[in-house]
Amino acid sequence: MKSLLFRLAGNFSAEIGSELYLKLKEETLSPSLFCLDFTEVTEVTEVGWEFLKKMAERCKETGSKVAGFGLQFETTSDQNSILTFFAEEAECIHHLESFYIGDTPANELSPKTAQEGKTIHCPECQTLLRFKQMGDHLCPNCQSKFFVNQKGWVSTYERLL
Structure with a gap:
């Protein structure tokens, strides 16, 4: 099982969301772990939330896992249900690695x-x-x-x- 860490910055809108979704779709041909770093993201637009929802659904379909950390602003309960968010990178990685059975890191x-x-x-x-x-x-x-x-x-x- 491979793992990828995506460091995001700026406004998470349709442009970034679509590129990230296409990359994630390409990588989910086999089960994978995806960690999204939101520490440099200033805003997630409504369309951005839709792309995050699509990513979560794609991961669920393929047996992959996705989580994020470092979100600098408040989210609604609907947005929280889309993706699991953590305060720190270590917590997010630990959560994702808990789905991987083995002694070595996922990648x-x-x-x-x-x-x-x-x-x-x-x-x-x-x-x-x-x-x-x-x-x-x-x-x-x-x-x-x-x-x-x-x-x-x-x-x-x-x-x-």
Whole structure:
């Protein structure tokens, strides 16, 4: 089971919602865990809430899980029922990882020996990659940039057009 962390910023409206939904739809071909970081989001529009609802429904259909954290403003009870929100990133990740049965983080395969390091899949092209430490990485196959945290969660860097 793979896991992705999406860091969002600005107004979560139709534009961002549709792009995120398409990415999530692409990634839910197999069950996955999705963590949405709302700490830099200033507003979620009505259309944005509809896209979050579509994402939650898609995850339910495919056996995937999605949760968010860091929402800086009050929500209504209808909006709270769409997605599970947490105050802190650690709480959100812990909640999502509770759905994964195993000893290793969701996006990480167990290494055969300590010298080999840990393995992850590139979030863009799904190439199997080895890494030794957390931090910024560049896929040698597709040149996409991403960040890997200590637990093996992958966070992609979005390109601005």
